[in-house]
Amino acid sequence: MNIVVLGAQFGDEGKGKIVDLMTPNFSLVARYQGGHNAGHTVYVNGKKFVLHLIPSGILHEGVKCVIGNGVVVDPQALFKEIEELAQLGIEVGDRLLISDKAHLILPYHRELDVLSEARRGERKIGTTSRGIGPAYEDKIGRRGIRVCDLVDTQALADEVRENVSARNRIIKDSTLDWQPVYDQLLAFGVRMRRWTGDVSLVLDQARQAGQRILIEGAQGAMLDIDHGTYPYVTSSNATIGGACTGLGIPPKAIHGVLGVAKAYLTRVGEGPFPTELDGEMGNRLRETGMEYGASTGRPRRCGWYDAVAVRYAVRVNGIDSIALTKLDVLDGIETIEICTGYKIGDRTVTEFPSDLNTAGTLTPIYESWPGWTTPTKGARDYAQLPAEAQRYIRRLEEVSGVPVGLISTGSDRLETIIRSGSVVADWLPRKN
Numbered sequence: 001m002n003i004v005v006l007g008a009q010f011g012d013e014g015k016g017k018i019v020d021l022m023t024p025n026f027s028l029v030a031r032y033q034g035g036h037n038a039g040h041t042v043y044v045n046g047k048k049f050v051l052h053l054i055p056s057g058i059l060h061e062g063v064k065c066v067i068g069n070g071v072v073v074d075p076q077a078l079f080k081e082i083e084e085l086a087q088l089g090i091e092v093g094d095r096l097l098i099s100d101k102a103h104l105i106l107p108y109h110r111e112l113d114v115l116s117e118a119r120r121g122e123r124k125i126g127t128t129s130r131g132i133g134p135a136y137e138d139k140i141g142r143r144g145i146r147v148c149d150l151v152d153t154q155a156l157a158d159e160v161r162e163n164v165s166a167r168n169r170i171i172k173d174s175t176l177d178w179q180p181v182y183d184q185l186l187a188f189g190v191r192m193r194r195w196t197g198d199v200s201l202v203l204d205q206a207r208q209a210g211q212r213i214l215i216e217g218a219q220g221a222m223l224d225i226d227h228g229t230y231p232y233v234t235s236s237n238a239t240i241g242g243a244c245t246g247l248g249i250p251p252k253a254i255h256g257v258l259g260v261a262k263a264y265l266t267r268v269g270e271g272p273f274p275t276e277l278d279g280e281m282g283n284r285l286r287e288t289g290m291e292y293g294a295s296t297g298r299p300r301r302c303g304w305y306d307a308v309a310v311r312y313a314v315r316v317n318g319i320d321s322i323a324l325t326k327l328d329v330l331d332g333i334e335t336i337e338i339c340t341g342y343k344i345g346d347r348t349v350t351e352f353p354s355d356l357n358t359a360g361t362l363t364p365i366y367e368s369w370p371g372w373t374t375p376t377k378g379a380r381d382y383a384q385l386p387a388e389a390q391r392y393i394r395r396l397e398e399v400s401g402v403p404v405g406l407i408s409t410g411s412d413r414l415e416t417i418i419r420s421g422s423v424v425a426d427w428l429p430r431k432n
């Protein structure tokens with residue numbers, strides 16, 4: 001049984017921890033989109049690991065980690081991550097496989113990302129400045145350079161020469177020479193070769209051999225290039241379709257979808273966020289939840305749970321169950337709000353609008369629920385949760401239109417509730 005774990009909000013839902021705790025039930029963990037804009041934080045025995053590109057499955061001995069063709073790979077970021085893992089005593093060895101069809105992020109993509117943001121001025125996206133957008137632009141513009149292109153050929157030389165000259169035209173007074181870029185790419189190619197191959201084929205063989213694959217999304221539904229709050233999105237399909245195109249697997253290879261959602265909501269970068277909280281409550285969520293970007297350190301914007309958005313993510317992705325994370329961050333809050341719809345002028349909207357940016361004077365419609373005083377922090381059993389917390393979860397299930405099969409009550413693997421009778425319990429016969 002192959003399961004996809006993906007973000008049901010604006011990213012940073014805590015997918016890293018969920019993937020990490022599910023991994024012992026799988027032979028392979030595969031990532032299908034995004035790049036090192038992602039930051040997956042995992043705590044094991046009190047030790048913090050932040051992974052950006054390599055799936056967090058790498059922390060588990062014997063698990064193979066796959067980076068699909070839908071991912072954009074910055075070779076320097078990749079090598080750095082491999083070295084950092086080695087310093088922590090984790091050898092990647094031959095457990096890593098990168099698609100030879102994955103596109104590369106080149107050093108000048110980062111520059112172009114920063115420049116594009118500067119040019120947008122007040123309309124900036126608030127990107128992670130990792131060159132993600134420009135790399136995907138080159139891919140779609142059919143001038144991208146893929147992992148398999150990194151061999152000393154005339155075709156690569158021509159491509160690099162053209163790309164560098166296009167870049168020189170964009171960046172004022174720039175006279176970057178293509179030759180050192182070419183030489184560097186060849187060196188990257190040599191170093192990467194041992195880890196590259198045909199991901200689609202390897203995943204197919206794994207399936208034939210009855211091995212289970214855990215498929216990991218980065219970012220979240222609201223940041224999806226097609227289904228998110230465009231243009232304030234990332235440049236890839238974080239939603240379910242990306243899993244097929246980004247790994248070269250058919251839809252029937254996917255047997256379940258676990259959406260990860262925080263018990264409240266955060267967003268990093270610019271763009272619409274109807275339930276955003278300014279002031280004291282926003283600060284409280286940020287500080288208690290340690291809501292600072294894992295990749296960029298930027299403070300995250302914080303707000304109440306938006307059931308309209310999660311319901312939308314459930315529809316687009318066919319989410320079977322939600323992993324509700326950071327419930328403990330709400331401990332001690334007197335009244336908790338859930339957004340169940342929006343008011344646009346005198347209209348009530350309960351479906352996620354296609355254009356949230358021009359929705360005008362949009363105000364969230366809230367339901368107020370009593371909070372709890374007994375802490376949920378570290379709870380490992382549903383019955384241990386205070387009645388108010390159970391009621392809050394029940395209400396989230398109703399308004400989001402999906403059951404909550406897993407609840408995270410702290411950053412450690414062990415601080416987790418897997419609800420018996422849920423599909424998540426079926427997917428995870430082996431517990432940690």
Ligand code: IMP
Pocket residue numbers: 010011012037038039125126127128129130131132133218219223232233234235268269270
């Ligand atoms: P980019 O992916 O760097 O182009 O950034 C586009 C938007 O996606 C910005 O608002 C980023 O803050 C956001 N973003 C990208 N990656 C992540 C992530 O892993 N978590 C949360 N937001 C992200």
